[in-house]
Amino acid sequence: MVRSACEEAEAIAARCGLELEVTTIVEDAPVPCAPTVVAAIETSCQALEISHRRMISGAYHDAMIVEATPIPIGMLFVPSAGGISHHPNESTAAADVDRGVAVLAAALARISGG
DSSP, X not given: OHHHHHHHHHXXXXXXXXXXXXXXXXXXXXXXXXXXXXXXXXXXXXXXXXXXXXXXXXXXXXXXXXTTSSSOOOOOOOXXXXXXXXXXXXXXXXXXXXXXXXXXXXXXHHHHXX
16 A cells, blocks of 8 residues: 555656655554453353444554564554544543443453462
8 A cells, every 4th residue: 555655656746747755654554462362252242232443544553562572462543433543533431331341341250260
């Protein structure tokens, strides 16, 4: 995707008689979540009868740093009004936060063997 965007930017610059310089600031590979954590979250959603779906996150999370440690990672997202996330207008209903907390508590209990 980055290569395609750069190629398009180069074509636009050429058409406009401009030079383009691209500098890569950071290039981090995505990291997978631990299957045990994902399964615990998914199983907890099912047990609590809370609708869920697996998602791929494009956001840069601390999980990318923690993944390099022996700590298994996973992420649990709750719905945001209008799908707006990582923005000052982000808003989540209290009931959705409550469901997220319930899933998190159940998943942690599963992971810890409790």
